Amino acid sequence: MARFRKDEKKEVPELNMGSMSDIIFMFLFFFMVITNMRESNIKVTVRPPSATEVQKLEKKSLVATVYIGEPVNAATENTLPPGKVSVQLNDQTIKQEDLAEEVRTWIGQEKEGRSEEDRNKLTFSLKVDKDVQMRYVNTIKSELRTNNALKINYATGKTERK
């Protein structure tokens, strides 16, 4: 017993915590540089299809995204057919009875928010669930085309070539 007591008296040498904050700051800057804020809360679940020939989208600020997929909460969102598919522009799911018109005003808003120079570089990214039928995508595509928003992107996951 006596021996044990002797050991307990030994003190652990104190660690120098001064550089700790530097390390954490380094982490912080790393994350600050690589992050982009989630700008909208997504109300539909999208399981994107996967493809091999994908390219990265260049400028995040010049991307406008449409989400199409199953609503997270079917009771409160606009769906068509009921409870199945929602289309989200900006922060809300939209009424799909006048899908074309909603999309048109949305394209106008997105373009207006950008400078003249950026308007032609604006990319419209379609984030669509893989089980969604093409009719939604077709309507949006034809609307994009008639409104001269020609750069589009089909968001996909990436798989390796076999």
Added chain:
Amino acid sequence: MARKTPTINTGSSADISFLLLTFFLLTSNISTEQGIPRRLPPPSDKEEIVDIKERNVLVVQVNFLDEIFVGSGAIPVTELKNVAKNFLLNPNNDPKLPEKEVREIDHMGEYTISKGVISLVNDQSTSYNMYVQVQNELQRAVNEIRDDVSSQYFGKKYDLLDTAFQRAVQKAVPMNISEAPPRDYNQQQ
């Protein structure tokens, strides 16, 4: 007579930066957005009817059951790349496959460009997944041809080329996909 400045306790600065760190961790999404980029054709009042010879067009149809038809036969999606490649390259100068045209291209000299156009028709009930797969396979066919051409002329893969050379290869191997207005199987019944 300089007085010693009292040391500031910096122990808590680690805590503060931890707090900031967790904030950024939570609000960030690292996953970069990626996908298949496409350019839509510019809007026109009336659909222009371009007179293209039959041999220069490969019609790819995807029906409401996600089956792919090229010409008259159904093929699996894995075959599509090879069919498209064969169509665009026309290696044996088959008179049923597209014509070629010799043109002068910067950095490359004379090159025989294929006049082939792929026409894609989908149904309103086609699943988005199949549509993307088809687009992907067609893109893959073109990318593989571009890779071959660029390693033949420049000794490098297409992705590693300078933009000027990439543009030359793009001119030599154009990506001509035209999308016809979709059909609607459900409306016909």
